Amino acid sequence: MSMTPKKIEGLNLAQSLLKEGEVAQWLSMSTRTLQGWRLKGEGPEFEKLGRSVRYTVASVEAWINSQSRSSTSAVNPRPLC
Numbered sequence: 001m002s003m004t005p006k007k008i009e010g011l012n013l014a015q016s017l018l019k020e021g022e023v024a025q026w027l028s029m030s031t032r033t034l035q036g037w038r039l040k041g042e043g044p045e046f047e048k049l050g051r052s053v054r055y056t057v058a059s060v061e062a063w064i065n066s067q068s069r070s071s072t073s074a075v076n077p078r079p080l081c
Contacts, residue, residue, distance in 0.1 A: 017047065017054035026060065 016056045023044065037043030038053070045062035047054045 012064045017049075017056060018060070020053055020055070023060055027064075 002039060020031050020034050027034075038046060044055055045059040047056065064080075066078055
């Protein structure tokens with residue numbers, strides 16, 4: 001299942017590197033949650049450009065797709081740290 005991000009302030013997100021705030025808005029969560037996931041090695045893969053953190057649409061979509069479960073007791077394929 002492919003999900004496309006909402007249009008955010010006129011950006012063509014399919015061709016952009018996304019800032020953490022844009023990803024947080026797309027996923028309807030806080031930037032602090034994304035920061036915590038990066039610290040623990042969880043969440044979508046990201047790119048580090050100097051001091052800047054960026055996400056590709058493909059990495060966020062892949063992460064979303066990897067989160068599918070059939071029950072609340074389903075084992076997470078990527079163990080949490």
